[in-house]
Amino acid sequence: MSRTRQLRLGAFMRPVSIHTGAWRYPGAYPDANFNFAHIKRFAQRLEAAKFDAFFMADHLAVLNLPMAALKRSHTVTSFEPFTLLSALAAVTERIGLVATASTSFEAPYHVARRFASLDHISGGRAGWNIVTTANPDAALNFGQDEQMDHGARYVRAREFFDVVTGLWDSFADDAFVRDVESGVYVDLERMHVLDHRGPNLSVRGPLNIARPVQGWPVVVQAGSSEPGRQLAAETAEVVFSAEASPEAARAFYADVKGRMARLGRDPDHLKILPAAFVVLGDSVAEAEAKRARLDALVHYDSGIGSLSGMLGTDVSGFDPDGPLPDIPETNASKSGRARMVALARAENLSIRQLAQKAGSYAGLAFVGTPASVADGMEDWLDSRACDGFNIMVPTLPEGLDDVVDRLVPELQRRGLFRRDYAGTTLRDHLGLPRPPNRFFA
Amino acid sequence: MSRTRQLRLGAFMRPVSIHTGAWRYPGAYPDANFNFAHIKRFAQRLEAAKFDAFFMADHLAVLNLPMAALKRSHTVTSFEPFTLLSALAAVTERIGLVATASTSFEAPYHVARRFASLDHISGGRAGWNIVTTANPDAALNFGQDEQMDHGARYVRAREFFDVVTGLWDSFADDAFVRDVESGVYVDLERMHVLDHRGPNLSVRGPLNIARPVQGWPVVVQAGSSEPGRQLAAETAEVVFSAEASPEAARAFYADVKGRMARLGRDPDHLKILPAAFVVLGDSVAEAEAKRARLDALVHYDSGIGSLSGMLGTDVSGFDPDGPLPDIPETNASKSGRARMVALARAENLSIRQLAQKAGSYAGLAFVGTPASVADGMEDWLDSRACDGFNIMVPTLPEGLDDVVDRLVPELQRRGLFRRDYAGTTLRDHLGLPRPPNRFFA
Numbered sequence: 001m002s003r004t005r006q007l008r009l010g011a012f013m014r015p016v017s018i019h020t021g022a023w024r025y026p027g028a029y030p031d032a033n034f035n036f037a038h039i040k041r042f043a044q045r046l047e048a049a050k051f052d053a054f055f056m057a058d059h060l061a062v063l064n065l066p067m068a069a070l071k072r073s074h075t076v077t078s079f080e081p082f083t084l085l086s087a088l089a090a091v092t093e094r095i096g097l098v099a100t101a102s103t104s105f106e107a108p109y110h111v112a113r114r115f116a117s118l119d120h121i122s123g124g125r126a127g128w129n130i131v132t133t134a135n136p137d138a139a140l141n142f143g144q145d146e147q148m149d150h151g152a153r154y155v156r157a158r159e160f161f162d163v164v165t166g167l168w169d170s171f172a173d174d175a176f177v178r179d180v181e182s183g184v185y186v187d188l189e190r191m192h193v194l195d196h197r198g199p200n201l202s203v204r205g206p207l208n209i210a211r212p213v214q215g216w217p218v219v220v221q222a223g224s225s226e227p228g229r230q231l232a233a234e235t236a237e238v239v240f241s242a243e244a245s246p247e248a249a250r251a252f253y254a255d256v257k258g259r260m261a262r263l264g265r266d267p268d269h270l271k272i273l274p275a276a277f278v279v280l281g282d283s284v285a286e287a288e289a290k291r292a293r294l295d296a297l298v299h300y301d302s303g304i305g306s307l308s309g310m311l312g313t314d315v316s317g318f319d320p321d322g323p324l325p326d327i328p329e330t331n332a333s334k335s336g337r338a339r340m341v342a343l344a345r346a347e348n349l350s351i352r353q354l355a356q357k358a359g360s361y362a363g364l365a366f367v368g369t370p371a372s373v374a375d376g377m378e379d380w381l382d383s384r385a386c387d388g389f390n391i392m393v394p395t396l397p398e399g400l401d402d403v404v405d406r407l408v409p410e411l412q413r414r415g416l417f418r419r420d421y422a423g424t425t426l427r428d429h430l431g432l433p434r435p436p437n438r439f440f441a
Numbered sequence: 442m443s444r445t446r447q448l449r450l451g452a453f454m455r456p457v458s459i460h461t462g463a464w465r466y467p468g469a470y471p472d473a474n475f476n477f478a479h480i481k482r483f484a485q486r487l488e489a490a491k492f493d494a495f496f497m498a499d500h501l502a503v504l505n506l507p508m509a510a511l512k513r514s515h516t517v518t519s520f521e522p523f524t525l526l527s528a529l530a531a532v533t534e535r536i537g538l539v540a541t542a543s544t545s546f547e548a549p550y551h552v553a554r555r556f557a558s559l560d561h562i563s564g565g566r567a568g569w570n571i572v573t574t575a576n577p578d579a580a581l582n583f584g585q586d587e588q589m590d591h592g593a594r595y596v597r598a599r600e601f602f603d604v605v606t607g608l609w610d611s612f613a614d615d616a617f618v619r620d621v622e623s624g625v626y627v628d629l630e631r632m633h634v635l636d637h638r639g640p641n642l643s644v645r646g647p648l649n650i651a652r653p654v655q656g657w658p659v660v661v662q663a664g665s666s667e668p669g670r671q672l673a674a675e676t677a678e679v680v681f682s683a684e685a686s687p688e689a690a691r692a693f694y695a696d697v698k699g700r701m702a703r704l705g706r707d708p709d710h711l712k713i714l715p716a717a718f719v720v721l722g723d724s725v726a727e728a729e730a731k732r733a734r735l736d737a738l739v740h741y742d743s744g745i746g747s748l749s750g751m752l753g754t755d756v757s758g759f760d761p762d763g764p765l766p767d768i769p770e771t772n773a774s775k776s777g778r779a780r781m782v783a784l785a786r787a788e789n790l791s792i793r794q795l796a797q798k799a800g801s802y803a804g805l806a807f808v809g810t811p812a813s814v815a816d817g818m819e820d821w822l823d824s825r826a827c828d829g830f831n832i833m834v835p836t837l838p839e840g841l842d843d844v845v846d847r848l849v850p851e852l853q854r855r856g857l858f859r860r861d862y863a864g865t866t867l868r869d870h871l872g873l874p875r876p877p878n879r880f881f882a
Binding site: 023024030031033034036040059060061062067070071072073074076077078079080082083084086087088089090091105106107109110113114116117118120121123137140141142143145170171176178180183184185186187188191201202203204205206207208209210297299302 | 464465471472474475477481500501502503508511512513514515517518519520521523524525527528529530531532546547548550551554555557558559561562564578581582583584586611612617619621624625626627628629632642643644645646647648649650651738740743
């Protein structure tokens with residue numbers, strides 16, 4: 001069975017899963033945060049299932065939770081993404097490797113260099129998830145007393161993107177001639193000195209590494225605010241979106257791809273992959289019971305902590321059984337806040353109920369049999385709500401085994417997902433063109 | 442044969458070797474700068490030979506050479522160290538992995554995190570080569586028009602070291618209790634918030650990763666200036682020194698170890714490993730011919746470029762056949778300059794002769810048979826000129842094969858080098874204690 005559009009599948013990973021209760025689930029590896037052997041096996045499983053990409057979430061601080069929640073959290077201490085994905089590059093062959101790097105607290109020269117290096121080491125499998133850092137605790141780890149405001153963060157992000165991609169283009173693809181006879185290693189006519197001097201950044205260049213295998217590592221973005229959508233339409237090749245309903249997802253899809261068309265970009269050169277929490281069972285009821293069992297492992301303090309983090313406001317002092325009061329806008333990420341407020345209003349939830357959902361997983365979830373989940377994914381794909389999904393498994397290793405052994409074969413049977421990789425690079429998997437070098441033909 | 446002191450051996454690597462002519466040598470891999478498969482094999486060869494550590498040199502800019510030399514250089518474009526060593530960690534099991542990270546242009550939170558992560562990924566094999574960046578071209582890549590002066594760089598380096606090690610101590614070794622029953626993942630009584638506010642750096646902490654396997658990754662230092670020696674005596678556990686004569690090496694060894702004793706540190710807790718260029722042959726004459734053949738592949742422009750870089754002054758306009766004029770002190774690294782000036786005066790060299798040596802290798806070299814080289818190394822060890830060596834091979838793969846297949850067995854036969862690893866961490870290999878946590882018993 002052949003289809004013109006197939007799903008693109010990323011795996012959004014934390015070493016013990018993204019669910020705050022997962023480390024207490026039977027069979028879990030609570031120590032996976034610092035145990036490379038486990039993560040290596042997870043990545044190899046995803047590669048055997050032909051996933052497009054392994055995506056590692058990241059934080060730049062510990063203290064983005066109240067202490068009562070922090071002590072229960074396995075998600076805020078873990079490996080650093082560049083080191084982890086580079087190690088995974090050496091023990092995998094095809095799967096894409098997407099690392100988060102913040103434009104708020106990094107130097108673009110380092111970021112450009114590390115992604116270029118990862119792309120060379122992996123043979124063209126690197127992706128850069130561009131984030132601006134909303135966590136005020138992170139600012140304090142980087143010598144800043146105040147977080148930059150939301151708008152300023154995005155202005156810097158855009159300039160940062162221009163500098164990093166400009167550095168990647170420092171050398172033409174054919175610059176390294178390595179002519180043993182004449183002794184010329186690199187043709188300097190094919191090297192460009194960027195000499196960027198902008199409002200936020202000043203970077204001379206050139207980058208001290210050859211142009212990445214993919215030209216540029218794949219550019220990934222996740223913001224859903226107005227400036228986030230605009231940055232995505234201008235620069236992104238993958239968007240990890242967070243819309244939980246098909247209607248909202250279709251509207252987001254149409255909006256971002258419409259912006260691209262107006263900017264003169266081919267809308268097909270951006271893949272929109274909503275985050276999707278996938279729980280599988282032999283029956284829908286069994287899958288729901290599995291989820292309920294997992295959610296019950298989340299302590300109330302953890303739920304309140306997660307909710308406070310998403311809202312950007314500490315709500316632990318509010319009446320647990322009262323409604324969510326009006327929460328002021330803060331400098332925190334706007335997407336998490338908007339999602340939780342909408343959910344509270346739509347379902348008339350108490351703080352306790354909302355905290356339960358925040359600590360569990362409050363976004364898009366497919367909970368059911370391999371066939372029913374595949375049905376849901378097919379609907380989303382065919383109704384242009386997405387180009388695929390960024391899958392989150394509820395537990396490790398069980399939830400991952402379920403996806404790999406049960407869901408993926410069902411998707412393959414329907415022609416919704418590849419049976420093997422057709423190419424070698426992450427761009428090949430995603431069907432994205434290799435960007436031309438802006439300085440050299 | 443058992444000896445109380447054995448050699449510690451590091452390998453100081455560039456992907457195509459550190460010699461500027463090496464990429465033109467018969468059998469070389471000129472593309473190894475961007476070919477991970479080659480470097481993986483080199484690291485595995487060194488591990489099979491039981492080397493203590495694989496050490497990756499680094500630069501933070503391309504343009505530290507005049508253009509006429511740059512186009513002939515394979516050494517200034519390559520992999521980035523964190524990504525490369527993390528990838529190597531996944532395909533090796535015992536060898537130490539030492540990365541260079543500059544205190545001049547990095548945030549200490551990132552540096553602490555990446556080394557901690559590499560230490561967890563590798564099972565305790567990470568080492569941090571602390572450098573201050575002398576290259577003015579690097580400053581321009583990080584938004585600074587002027588390089589910090591030499592003294593200020595070292596003041597910042599010391600504060601940076603205190604912050605990074607303080608961040609590594611954020612969690613007690615037993616902080617992560619992961620009690621599934623009670624739902625407590627981490628004991629926050631065993632977490633320390635650094636809250637550093639110093640003249641150069643302001644970093645709150647804690648680090649968002651468990652304490653490294655080794656407590657701290659091994660601290661490596663290479664400067665030989667007065668502040669460099671003092672920093673080493675205060676902080677370093679390995680020094681990559683650069684003294685070329687046994688007399689100078691013995692004086693350096695006594696000086697640094699004496700400073701340690703005065704500071705109350707056990708002098709045995711610092712291993713001094715001079716850089717040593719090793720060329721092997723069936724006879725001394727054959728080894729010398731091999732070296733001459735390699736040196737002849739260095740173009741004059743490359744030699745002048747290397748010399749200019751080491752002196753911190755462009756000498757390409759001077760009379761090639763005249764003597765080296767007085768070169769003013771600059772903000773560049775003092776060790777390279779001092780070495781070249783001393784060499785020029787001691788041997789009455791013309792600029793051309795000095796450039797030939799700078800572009801080739803001007804420091805300590807052991808050129809001979811396995812037996813004669815082992816004799817030399819034994820003399821250095823026994824006369825307290827060193828605790829081992831940081832070996833540089835002239836060519837790859839041939840020069841590495843010679844060291845692994847011919848020199849190492851000779852050293853082992855004499856009881857000068859281990860036949861197998863006794864432990865699993867880099868600290869184990871080097872005989873260094875695991876540092877206590879400064880905040881927790």
